[in-house]
Amino acid sequence: MDKFDPATAHLLGACDARAAIEQGLLSSQELVAACFARIDELEESIGAWAHLDREWAMAQARAADKFRSRGLEIGPLHGLPVGVKDIIDTSDYPTERGTLLHQGRRPTQDATLVSLLKEAGAIILGKTVSTEMAVFSPGKTRNPHNPAHTPGGSSSGSAAAVSAAMVALAVGTQTNGSIIRPASYCGVYGFKPSFGRISRHAVLKQSPPLDTVGVFTRSLEDLALIADILMRYDAQDSAMIPIAPPCIGKVLAQQVPAAQHFAFVRSPVWEQVEQVTKDGLRELIDAVNASREKTVDIVDLPAPFTELHEDHRRVMEADLARIFATEYDTGKTELSAVLREMIERGQQVSDREYHDALAKMQNYDLLLEEIFDEYDAILTPATPGPAPAGLDATGSPVMNTIWTFCGTPAINVPLLQSPEQLPIGVQVVGAKGDDARLFRSTRWLLNILND
Amino acid sequence: MDKFDPATAHLLGACDARAAIEQGLLSSQELVAACFARIDELEESIGAWAHLDREWAMAQARAADKFRSRGLEIGPLHGLPVGVKDIIDTSDYPTERGTLLHQGRRPTQDATLVSLLKEAGAIILGKTVSTEMAVFSPGKTRNPHNPAHTPGGSSSGSAAAVSAAMVALAVGTQTNGSIIRPASYCGVYGFKPSFGRISRHAVLKQSPPLDTVGVFTRSLEDLALIADILMRYDAQDSAMIPIAPPCIGKVLAQQVPAAQHFAFVRSPVWEQVEQVTKDGLRELIDAVNASREKTVDIVDLPAPFTELHEDHRRVMEADLARIFATEYDTGKTELSAVLREMIERGQQVSDREYHDALAKMQNYDLLLEEIFDEYDAILTPATPGPAPAGLDATGSPVMNTIWTFCGTPAINVPLLQSPEQLPIGVQVVGAKGDDARLFRSTRWLLNILND
Numbered sequence: 001m002d003k004f005d006p007a008t009a010h011l012l013g014a015c016d017a018r019a020a021i022e023q024g025l026l027s028s029q030e031l032v033a034a035c036f037a038r039i040d041e042l043e044e045s046i047g048a049w050a051h052l053d054r055e056w057a058m059a060q061a062r063a064a065d066k067f068r069s070r071g072l073e074i075g076p077l078h079g080l081p082v083g084v085k086d087i088i089d090t091s092d093y094p095t096e097r098g099t100l101l102h103q104g105r106r107p108t109q110d111a112t113l114v115s116l117l118k119e120a121g122a123i124i125l126g127k128t129v130s131t132e133m134a135v136f137s138p139g140k141t142r143n144p145h146n147p148a149h150t151p152g153g154s155s156s157g158s159a160a161a162v163s164a165a166m167v168a169l170a171v172g173t174q175t176n177g178s179i180i181r182p183a184s185y186c187g188v189y190g191f192k193p194s195f196g197r198i199s200r201h202a203v204l205k206q207s208p209p210l211d212t213v214g215v216f217t218r219s220l221e222d223l224a225l226i227a228d229i230l231m232r233y234d235a236q237d238s239a240m241i242p243i244a245p246p247c248i249g250k251v252l253a254q255q256v257p258a259a260q261h262f263a264f265v266r267s268p269v270w271e272q273v274e275q276v277t278k279d280g281l282r283e284l285i286d287a288v289n290a291s292r293e294k295t296v297d298i299v300d301l302p303a304p305f306t307e308l309h310e311d312h313r314r315v316m317e318a319d320l321a322r323i324f325a326t327e328y329d330t331g332k333t334e335l336s337a338v339l340r341e342m343i344e345r346g347q348q349v350s351d352r353e354y355h356d357a358l359a360k361m362q363n364y365d366l367l368l369e370e371i372f373d374e375y376d377a378i379l380t381p382a383t384p385g386p387a388p389a390g391l392d393a394t395g396s397p398v399m400n401t402i403w404t405f406c407g408t409p410a411i412n413v414p415l416l417q418s419p420e421q422l423p424i425g426v427q428v429v430g431a432k433g434d435d436a437r438l439f440r441s442t443r444w445l446l447n448i449l450n451d
Numbered sequence: 452m453d454k455f456d457p458a459t460a461h462l463l464g465a466c467d468a469r470a471a472i473e474q475g476l477l478s479s480q481e482l483v484a485a486c487f488a489r490i491d492e493l494e495e496s497i498g499a500w501a502h503l504d505r506e507w508a509m510a511q512a513r514a515a516d517k518f519r520s521r522g523l524e525i526g527p528l529h530g531l532p533v534g535v536k537d538i539i540d541t542s543d544y545p546t547e548r549g550t551l552l553h554q555g556r557r558p559t560q561d562a563t564l565v566s567l568l569k570e571a572g573a574i575i576l577g578k579t580v581s582t583e584m585a586v587f588s589p590g591k592t593r594n595p596h597n598p599a600h601t602p603g604g605s606s607s608g609s610a611a612a613v614s615a616a617m618v619a620l621a622v623g624t625q626t627n628g629s630i631i632r633p634a635s636y637c638g639v640y641g642f643k644p645s646f647g648r649i650s651r652h653a654v655l656k657q658s659p660p661l662d663t664v665g666v667f668t669r670s671l672e673d674l675a676l677i678a679d680i681l682m683r684y685d686a687q688d689s690a691m692i693p694i695a696p697p698c699i700g701k702v703l704a705q706q707v708p709a710a711q712h713f714a715f716v717r718s719p720v721w722e723q724v725e726q727v728t729k730d731g732l733r734e735l736i737d738a739v740n741a742s743r744e745k746t747v748d749i750v751d752l753p754a755p756f757t758e759l760h761e762d763h764r765r766v767m768e769a770d771l772a773r774i775f776a777t778e779y780d781t782g783k784t785e786l787s788a789v790l791r792e793m794i795e796r797g798q799q800v801s802d803r804e805y806h807d808a809l810a811k812m813q814n815y816d817l818l819l820e821e822i823f824d825e826y827d828a829i830l831t832p833a834t835p836g837p838a839p840a841g842l843d844a845t846g847s848p849v850m851n852t853i854w855t856f857c858g859t860p861a862i863n864v865p866l867l868q869s870p871e872q873l874p875i876g877v878q879v880v881g882a883k884g885d886d887a888r889l890f891r892s893t894r895w896l897l898n899i900l901n902d
Contacts, residue, residue: 067694073702073887075695110686118693119684233570235561242569243518244526251524436524 006030010038014080014168014222021068021079028061028068028079032123035081039166045147047140048161050086051093052126057081060123067121075121077229082117083161083170086127087134087204088213090114097204098130098139098154101331111202112234113171113213120229125167128157131394133324134173134206137336138394143185145422149387152182153394155216159186162216169226170216175206175316176404177383177397179214180427183412185387185395187423191215191223194432195407196241199234207319208239209358210312210404220446223411224248224439231435251436252443259292260444263299263375265429268306269398274385277424280416281381284426284449291448296379302367304360305402311357312405313345318354321346364406365432372431377441382425386418399427409435411442415449457481461489465531465619465673472519472530479512479519479530483574486532490617496598498591499612501537502544503577508532511574518572526572528680533568534612534621537578538585538655539664541565548655549581549590549605552782562653563685564622564664571680576618579608582845584775585624585657588787589845594636596873600838603633604845606667610637613667620677621667626657626767627855628834628848630665631878634863636838636846638874640674641667645883646858647692650685658770659690660809661763661855671897674862675699675890682886702887703894707827710743711895714750714826716880719757720849725836728875731867732832735877735900742899747830753818755811756853762808763856764796769805772797815857816883823882828892833876837869850878860886862893866900 009017009031020026036054043049064079084090087097089107091114096102114124129139131153141156143149144164151160155172159182162170172179174192183190191214198213205211213230217223228249233242264285266273285296321328321343327335328343335343371378381399388395403410409430416424428445430438460468460482471477487505494500515530535541538548540558542565547553561569568575580590582605592607594600595615602611606623610633613621623630625643634641642665649664656662664681668674679700684693715736717724736747772779772794778786779794786794822829832850839846854861860881867875879896881889 070884072884073695073698078695112686115684115686115693119695121695233566235563235566242566244524244529244570244572247524433521433523 007034007037009034010165012168013219014077014217014225017080017168018076018078022074028064028123029058031079032057032061032081032125035125035167038164042164042166046142046144046160046164048083048128048157048164048166050096050127050129050139050157053093056092057123057125064121064123075119076225077117077169078121080122080169081125081167082122083125083128083158083167084114085155085158085172086130087173088114088171089202090124090127092124093127095127098132098134100334101327107202109202112199112236113203113230116229116232122169128155128161128170130154131156132336132339133327134175134178134204135320135342136338136394138391142391143387145187145387146420149389149422150185150391150394152185152387154178155182156394158216159183159188159190162186162188162218168217168222172214172216173203174212174214174400174404175210176312177400179216180382180400180410180412180425181395181397183216184382184414184423184425187414189217189220189223189414190412191227192404192410193227193231193435194409196239197435198230199232199237199240201234201236205323207316209361210316212404220439220443221252224252227435246436248436248439252439254440256440256444260295260376260441261374262296262445263371263378264296265299265301265378265380267301267380267399267402269309272384272396272398273381276418277381277385277416280424281426284415285379288445288448291451295448299371299375304363304367308364308405309398309401311360312401314349314353314357317342317346318349319346361405368406368408369431377438378429380427380429382412382427386420386422386424403427403429406432408432409438411438413442413446458485458488460485461616463619464670465528465668465676468531468619469527469529473525479515479574480509482530483508483512483532483576486576486618489615493615493617497593497595497611497615499534499579499608499615499617501547501578501580501590501608504544507543508574508576515572515574526570527676528568528620529572531573531620532576532618533573534576534579534609534618535565536606536609536623537581538624539565539622540653541575541578543575544578546578549583549585551785552778558653560653563650563687564654564681567680567683573620579606579612579621581605582607583787583790584778585626585629585655586771586793587789587845589842593842594838596638596838597871600840600873601636601842601845603636603834603838605629606633607845609667610634610639610641613637613639613669619668619673622681623665623667624654625663625665625851625855626661627763628851630667631833631851631861631863631876632846632848634667635833635865635874635876638865639667639669640671640865641665641863642674642678643855643861644678644682644886645860647690648886649681650683650688650691652685652687656774658767660812661767663855671890671894672703675703678886697887699887699890703890705891707891707895711746711827711892712825713747713896714822714829715747716750716752716829716831718752718831718850718853720760723835723847723849724832727869728832728836728867731875732877735866736830739896739899742902746899750822750826755814755818759815759856760849760852762811763852765800765804765808768793768797769800770797812856819857819859820882828889829880831878831880833863833878837871837873837875854878854880857883859883860889862889864893864897
C-alpha cells in the first residue's frame with residue numbers, strides 16, 4: 001500500500017484503515033480528522049449523529065497514535081472511529097435514547113460492548129441517532145441515497161453514517177427489524193448475530209427475549225472484524241452462556257468444505273414484498289443457478305410460521321408495556337402516538353398469551369433446523385422494497401420479524417437496486433449459533449456473483 | 452502426535468493437551484478423569500484442593516466434548532481443567548477464602564476471570580486452597596517436593612496442584628509474594644502480570660492498589676496461553692484501563708529483535724537471601740555470560756528502594772484493617788494471631804502515612820524505568836531460598852514486595868535446586884506494561900541456558 005491522501009481516509013474500509021495505521025501510512029488522528037471533514041460536509045443534510053465531541057474524539061486518536069508508538073501489540077480496531085447507537089450507554093457521551101424523556105441523560109458507565117470496542121483500540125466517534133426508544137418514531141436522520149426517503153430504523157443513524165462514509169463501523173440493535181432494515185435501505189452491510197452473542201449490559205431494554213446488538217459496515221470483511229470484537233461472553237447479560245467466540249474472521253478466510261446450497265424463502269408475508277424486489281431477487285437467483293446448477297432452491301416455511309408475526313407482536317408489545325411503564329405513566333404526552341399505542345396494546349396481552357407465544361420459539365427453531373439440515377443458509381428479502389419516500393415513518397420490519405423471533409444470525413447484503421437507484425438488500429440467514437459459517441456461505445455466494 | 456495412553460494425560464502441558472483434544476486424540480472427559488485419578492492418588496498427602504466436585508467437572512467435560520463435535524471453533528482452553536484459588540468467586544463451587552468466618556459461602560456469580568476461563572472452554576476442576584483470607588496463616592497444603600515443607604502461600608493449592616500434575620493450569624493472586632513465592636517453592640512457572648491487567652471483579656479484596664491476579668503452569672508456553680485468556684479489560688475493576696490485550700503467545704513466538712540484556716538485581720534485602728540461592732544464581736549468570744558475553748550485568752537499585760518494604764507494609768496493613776474490619780469486629784477470635792496483628796498494626800497507620808506511602812509508587816516506577824531503559828529485564832531470586840521445613844508458616848515474601856509495589860510483571864522460572872532437591876526459582880521482572888516482551892526475553896534466556 002502506498003501512502004495516500006489522508007483527506008480521503010474516511011472512504012477506507014475498516015480492515016484497510018487498520019492495515020494503513022499498523023504500517024504507519026496513516027495516523028488515527030488523520031483518519032478521525034477525515035471523518036469529521038466528511039461529517040461537516042454531509043451531517044446537515046443527513047443527520048446521522050445524536051452526539052459528537054470532536055475534541056474528545058481527537059484526544060482518543062492522539063492517545064491511540066501515542067500507544068502505537070510504544071511498539072506494543074495494537075488492538076484489532078486500533079485507531080478506528082466507531083459510531084454507537086444512542087441507546088447504548090457510554091461514559092463519555094450522553095445517551096438520550098431518542099426521546100425527550102431521557103434528555104440530558106449521562107450514564108457513568110460504558111456498556112460492556114463499548115468497553116470491548118475501547119479495549120480493541122476503537123475511537124468512539126459519537127452517538128448515532130435512534131428512533132424514539134428504539135421503536136418506530138423517527139429521529140432526524142435522512143437516507144444518504146435520497147434525503148427525501150427514510151433511512152429505516154431504529155438504528156437510523158448507524159446505518160446512515162456508514163452509508164455516507166462518515167465512519168466505517170457502527171453499532172446498532174434489533175428487536176424486530178432495526179438493523180437489517182436500515183442496512184437494506186441505506187445500502188450497507190448489516191449483521192444481526194445469533195441471539196445472546198453480544199452483551200446487552202447497559203443497553204436500553206425493549207424486549208429481553210428479542211433484543212439483539214449488531215453492526216454496520218461497507219464490506220463483509222469489516223463486518224467480521226467488528227463482530228469478532230463484540231461477540232464475547234458477558235455474565236452481566238443473563239441471556240448469554242459461556243461458549244467460545246465464533247472467530248468469524250478466521251472462518252471467513254477458510255475455503256468452504258463443499259458447494260453451498262441456499263434455500264430461497266419467500267415467507268408467509270410474501271404478498272407484502274414489492275415487485276421490484278421480487279424481480280431483482282429472481283434475477284439474482286437465476287444468475288447464481290446459471291453459474292452453478294441447483295445452488296438455490298425455493299423452500300416454503302411450514303404452516304405454523306403464519307402465526308409467528310402475531311407471536312412476536314405479543315411478546316414485544318407486552319414487554320414494551322412493562323419495561324416502559326415509567327415513561328408511559330409519567331411522560332405519556334411526550335411519547336409518540338405509535339409508541340403509546342404499542343404500549344396500550346401490550347397492556348392488553350395476558351400473561352398466558354405472553355408465555356404461550358414465548359414457548360413457541362422453540363418450536364419454530366426446530367422447524368428451521370430441518371431447513372438448515374439441508375441448506376447452508378436462507379436467502380430472503382431484507383425489506384419489502386427500497387426505502388419509502390417520506391420521513392414520518394421508518395418502513396416495515398415485516399421481512400425481519402421471523403429471524404429476530406427465532407434468534408438466527410442474519411446479514412444484509414446490499415445487492416439489489418430500484419430503478420430510482422435506491423438500494424434493496426438481500427438477507428442471508430444462517431442456523432442459530434453458526435454465525436461464522438453464515439459469513440463463509442455469504443462470501444461463497446458473493447464470489448459466484450462476482451465471477 | 453500419536454494417540455497415547457489417556458491414563459497419563461494429566462502429565463501433558465496445557466498447549467499439548469489442547470492440541471490433542473483439537474486433533475481428536477484425547478477427549479476432555481479422558482483428561483479430566485486422568486486428573487481426578489492423580490488427585491485420588493496424591494491429594495491426601497498434598498491437600499491442594501478446598502473444593503472438588505467430580506460429577507460437575509465431568510459434566511463440564513462432557514459438554515465440552517459435545518460442543519467440539521458440532522464442528523464450531525473451540526476456545527483456546529477448550530476442555531482443559533483449571534484450578535481456581537478459593538478467594539475467587541465461582542457460581543458453581545463454594546468460595547470460602549481459607550477462613551471459618553466464610554465457611555459455607557456460596558457466591559451466585561462468577562468472577563470476571565472465571566467467566567473468561569469458561570468462555571475459553573476451560574473446565575473449572577475445583578477450588579484450590581488459599582491461606583486464611585489470602586494472607587499468611589497456612590491452609591492444609593503441603594509441598595509436593597517434600598510434604599514436610601511449606602508450599603508457600605497464599606496461593607498454596609494452585610502452586611501445589613500444578614506441581615503435582617493434578618492440573619496443568621491454575622489461577623492465584625498476589626498482594627505481596629503470593630504467586631511468585633509458592634511457584635518458587637513448588638518448582639513451577641508463575642506469572643504475576645503488570646498491575647491492572649487481570650480483572651479482580653468478584654475476587655477477595657485485600658489491598659486494592661496491590662492485589663494482582665496471576666497464573667501457574669509447568670511451562671512458559673502454558674503460562675502465555677492462560678495469561679492471554681485472562682488479560683482482558685473489565686470496566687468492573689476500576690484499576691483497569693481499556694488497552695489492547697498483550698497477545699503474549701504471539702509475541703513469545705517472535706524472534707527478539709536484538710540480543711537481550713539483563714540486570715541482576717540483588718535488592719536492598721540481599722542479606723536475607725540464603726547462600727544456596729546466591730551460589731545457584733551466580734552460577735547461572737556465569738553460564739549465561741560465558742555463552743554470550745555481557746548478557747547480564749550486576750545492577751543495584753537506587754537508595755530510595757530501602758524504604759519500599761515499609762511503604763508496602765503500611766499500605767497493605769492499613770488496607771487489611773479497613774477491608775477486614777467486619778471480620779475483625781465480629782470474628783476476631785476466629786482470626787489467626789498473625790492476621791490479627793497485621794490488622795492491629797494497620798489500624799495504627801495514619802491516613803497521612805498511608806497516602807504518603809502510596810504516593811511514592813510513582814517515584815519508584817520512575818527509578819525502575821531508568822533500569823528498563825537500559826535492560827530488557829531484571830533477574831533476581833524469587834525467594835530467599837527453597838521452601839522452609841514446617842507447615843506453620845509459608846515462608847518470606849521479601850523478594851517479591853518490590854515488584855508487587857511497583858506493579859511490574861514478574862515470572863518465576865524454576866531453574867535452581869537446593870542440595871535437598873527442593874526447587875528455587877529465578878524471578879524475571881519486566882517493565883510495567885511490557886508483559887509480552889518479558890515472556891519473549893525469558894524465552895531467549897531459557898534458549899541460551901538450553902544451548
